[in-house]
Structures are given as structure tokens and as C-alpha cells.
Amino acid sequence: MLTKAYEWLDERLDITPMWRDLADHEVPEHVNPAHHFSAFIYCFGGLTFFIVVIQILSGMFLAMYYVPDIENAWASVDYLQNEIAFGQIVRGMHHWGASVSIVMLFLHTLRVFFTGSYKHPREFNWVIGMLIFFTMLGLGLTGYLLPWDNKAYFATKVTIEIASSVPFLGDSIASFMQGGEIVGAQTLARFFAFHVFFLPALLLGLLGAHFILIRRQGISGPL
Template identity: 85%
Template structure:
């Protein structure tokens, strides 16, 4: 049955060359755990991507129930948490997955740095990776406010105040984040839009560039 479906799709889209190009791509020996124990440090990038996929899928589920306004936001989270089947599990996956993604990305960045994988000819990919790190931190910051409870409110308030302390541009950054002079309805709306639309779009674009560069330049050599 699956073979028939594959043949039907392949006849119309010619996906076999693409699949063969991916499946038959050789992986260097030094990233094979069967030959080198240190190869496990090369898994952090793939694990980060796996967690990001979980974040996207769980976030899509959460967005079906979340109401992004200050009157209903907290109640919608409570409803999802306590009334929807498996809601608490999915929200827990998204909540803890955010922390796991940052940790895995940090470990991946350390691996790239200490193995010298950012050097010629991979300098541009290092820059792309740093932009991915910044976007991931932005996703964590904007998502923290969405439950709209006391912890989220005051943590965001502190974060905005830190941003406001940036020389010259600080006040403008604070106004952009808050949407006004205080953390309120406009702030929640902006953080929701950033968290669900703008930052994920930037992340997907950067990940696409990251994977294309890895494919073209190959995996870096051993330490």
C-alpha cells in the first residue's frame, strides 16, 4: 500500500532523485558513534532540531485554544491545562521543551566553537547559527508572557526594563516591546504576534539557510 502511494507521488513529482540525494549522502567516519565515542558531541545539532519540531507541533496545538487578550489569556491557559484531554501534557512538553531547546542549542554552539567548526569556509554558517540562537532566545522571552499570570507579568516587566537600559536605543526598544508606556494589552498582543508569526518565520528561514550551508560545505573535520 505504501509502495503504491510512493509510486503514485513519484510518478507526478519525481521525488526519487531528491530522496536518493539525501539518503545516499555519506557521513564522515568521525561522527559515527560506532567508531568514535566523541561522535556523540555531533548529535547536539540534530537533537536541537528534533526539539524545535516538537515545539512547533505542540505550539500549533496550544494556539487552537489560546486567546491572546488580557481578559481571557489566563483563563484559556487554565482551560487548556485542566479541561482539554492531554492538554496538560502538551503544554508541559512545550514549556519544558523551550528550556531543553536552549540547552541543546548552547551545547551545539560549544561543540562548534571548541572543535573550530566556525572557521574557514564556515564563517557565514556560524553567523547564521548565532542568529538562530538570538531568535530562540526571543521565542523564549515572548512566550513567557503569554500565560498572563503574575510571574509572567513581572518577569516581562524586568526584561523590558533591562532592554530599556541599552544605550541610545534602549527607550525605543522598550516602547516597541511594550507597545506603549506599560506592560499591558498591547504588550501581550505584540508578544503573541512575535511568538507565533514573526520569530517562527525567521527561525524557519535561518534553519533552511543553515541546512543548505551544511550540505554544501559538509560536516567539519575531527578535532
């Protein structure tokens, strides 16, 4: 069944050459754990991407039940966690996955730095990696407020107060994050929009550019 479907698509779209170009890629010996134990440090990037995929899939499930307003946000989270089958598991995966993804991304960044993989000709990919890092931090920040409990509320207030201390632009940044004078309904709506739409779109674009450059330049050599 799957073979016939693939043949039907291949006959019309000629996808086999594209698939072979992506799949037929020789992996350097120094990143093969079977030959070098230190090759495991080259797995951090792939593991980070795997966790990001889990975050996207679990986030899509959570978005089916979440209500982004201050009167129903916590109630929808409570309903999801206690009434929906496997809801507690999926929310737990999304919650802990947010922390694990930052840790894995940090380890991947350290590996790239200490093995000199950011040097010529990969300087541009290093910049993209840094943008991915800050985008992931932004996703963590905006997602933290969404449950709309006391911890999320006051943690967000502290974060905005820290942002307001930035020289010259602090007040503008705080006003933009809050959407007004206080942390309230507009803040929750704004954080939800960034967490679900703007930042994921930016992340997917950056990841696409990151993988294209890796494909063109190859995996960096050992230290």
C-alpha cells in the same frame, strides 16, 4: 497503499532523484558513535532540531485553545491544562522543551566553537547559527508572557526595563516591545504575534539556510 501513492507522485513530480540526493549522504567516520565515543558531541545539533520540531507541534496544539487578550489569556491556559485531554502533558512538553532547546543549542554552539567548526569555509554558517541562537532566545522571551500570570507579567516588566537601559536606543526598544506606555493588552498581542508568526518564520528560514550549507560543505572534521 503507500507504495502506490508514492509511485503516483513520482510519476508526476519525479521526486525520487531529489529524495536520493537528500538521503544518500555518507556520514564521516568521526561522527559515528560506533567508532568514536566522542562522536556523541556531534549529536547536539540534531537533538536541538528534534526538540524544535516538538516545540512547533506542541505549539500548534496550544494555539488552538489560547486566547491572546488580557481578560481571557490565563483562563484559556487554565482550561487547556485542566479540561482538555492531555493538555497538561502537551503544555508541559512545550514549557520544558523551551528550556531544553536553549541548553542543547548552547551545547551545540560550544561544540562548534571548541572543535573549530566555525572556521573556513563555514564562517557564514556560524553567523547563521548565531542568528538562530538569538531567535530562539526571542521565542523564549515572547512565550514567557503569554500565560499572563503574575510571574510572567513582572518578569516581562523587568526584561523591558533592562532593554530600556540600552544606550541611545533603549527607550525606542522598550516602547516597541510594550506597544505603549505600560505592559498591557498591546504588549500581550505583540508578544503573541512575534512568538507565533514572525519569529517561527525567521527560525524556519534560518534553519533551512543552515541545513543547505551543511549539506554543501559537509560535516566539519574532528579537533
